[in-house]
Amino acid sequence: MGLLVILESVLSLFIMILVGVYASKKKIITTKMNKGLTNILIQIALPFMILSSFIYTYDNTIRSNVVKTFYYSIITYIVIIIVSYLLLLPIKRDKKTILHFANVFMNTGYVGFPILNSIYGAEGIVYGSIFNMFFVILLWTYGLVLFKGSFDKKELKKELKKILLNPSIIAVCIGAIIMIFNIQLSGGLLSSIEAIGNITGPLSMIIIGVILSNVKIKKYLIDWTIYYGVTTKLIIIPAIIYLISLSVGEPSKAINTVIIMSAMPASAMTSILAESFDKEKEYAAVIVSVTTLLSLVTVTVLLKIII
Template structure:
C-alpha cells in the first residue's frame, strides 16, 4: 500500500517537472516568465497553501498525540539541524548552504502527506500538519537567513521587518489564530483558500523543470558532495532519528516526525536558490535526485519502523 503511494507521488512529481522542461525548451517559459512564476509562488500560492494547512479539526481521541507531535516536531528539527551541521563540516561555500537547507526542509506536502494518509488515514494528516507548521515557520526565518548570508544578518531590525512582513509568516499567524480559536471559515472562503493553495505543488515542480532544462547534469555526476549530501539527507538523518526514537518508544507522533524527515528535499530548495542566485542548478539536481531515490529509501524506512 505504502509503496504504491510513494511511486504514484514521485511519478507525478517527475511528470510535472517534465512539463517545466518542455515549456522551457519550447521557449514558452522564458527566464522572465520563470521569475514571475516564482513571485506568484512565493507571494500568493504558498501563503494560501499555508492557510489551508491550519484549517483542520481533531477529536479528543487524538488530542494527546497532537500535543506529542508538537513537542516531537520541535525536538526533531533541533536534531536535524544539529546532525546536518556536523555532517556537512567537510563541505564549504554555497553547496553547504544548499545541502543544509535540503536536509532541514523536506517535501512534506506533495510526498509526505499522501504517505501519512495511506498509513494512518486522516489522523496522519493532522499530525503531519503539526510538523508542517514548524516547517513553515522555520522556512521563512531560519531558511531565509541561510540564503541571505551574513551581510544581511548584521542588520537585525531590517531582517526582522522582512521576516514579519513576509506573506507566508503572516499566513502562519492567521493560521495559528484560526487553529487555536477553532474558527470555521465560510465554505466559499475555505474553498478559495484550498484552490489557490493547491497550485503550489505543481507550480513549484514546473519551476524546477525550467531550472533543470538549462542544467548540465553530467558535470554534477562527478561531484562527490552530491552523493555525500544525498546519503546524509535520505539515510543518515532519518536513521539517527529512528534509533533515538527506540529510547523513548515508538508512537504515531514519533513515526510522523521520522517519516517527514525522510522525505526528499523540498522544492523550495531550488526555488530559493533560483531566487537568490545561489547554486541554483546544483539545488535543482539535489531536489530531483533525492526525489527519485526516495522511492527506495522511504520504502525501506517504512518497512523498518512500521
C-alpha cells in the same frame, strides 16, 4: 499504508515533474516565468493550502499533537545541524557551506507539503506547517549567517521583519486562531481558500521540473563531494532522525510528519542564496536537482518503512 498507494502518490508527483520538464524544453515556461510561478507558489498558493488545512474540526488528540510537533521540530533541527556539521568536516570552504545549508534546509514547500497532503491529508499539512515555521525562522537567521557570516543590528531587524511578515507564518497564525476558537467560515470563502491551496502540489512539481531541465550535471559526475553530500542528505540524516524517533514511543502522524519533512531534498533556497552570494552557484543547483530527483526513490522507501 500499502506500498502500491505510496508508489502511486510518488508516481503522480513525478508525472507532474515531467510536465515541467516538457514545458521548459518546449519554451512554454522560461526561466523568468518560472521565477514568477515560484513567487505565486510561495506568496499565495502555499499559504492558502496551509490555511485551508486548519479549517476543519479536530479532536483533542490532534490539538495535542500540534503542540508536540513544536517540540519534535525543534529537536529535529538541532539534531540535523549538529549531525550535518560533524559529517561535513571532511569538506572544505564554500562546498561545505552549500552542503550544510542543503542538509539543514529541506524542500518543505515544493515537495514536502504535496507529499504530506497525498499521505495524510489536511492533518499532515497542519503538522507540516508547524515544522515549516521553524524552517522560515532559521532560514532568515541561521541560513543567512552561513552565507553572509554575521548581521549588524539594522540587518537583523530587517530579517526579523521578513520572518514576521512571511505569508506562511501569517497563514499558520490565522489557521491556529480558527482551529482554537472553532471559527466557522462561509461556504464560498472556504471553497475559494481550498481551491487556491489545491494548486500548490501541481504547481510546485512543475516548477521543480523546469529547474531540473536546466541543470547540466555532467561535469560534476567525478566530484566525490556530490555523492557524499547526497548520501548524507537523503539517507544518513533521515535514518538518524528515524532512529531517534523510535525512542519517543508509539509512532504517530505528528512524528512521521517530522521524519518525512527531514527526508526532503535540498531547498531551492540553496541555489538562490548561492547565486546571491556568488558561492558555488552551479554546484548548489546540482545538489538541489540531484537530491530532488533521487528523493523520489529514497522518500518512497522511507514511507514504506514508517507508515
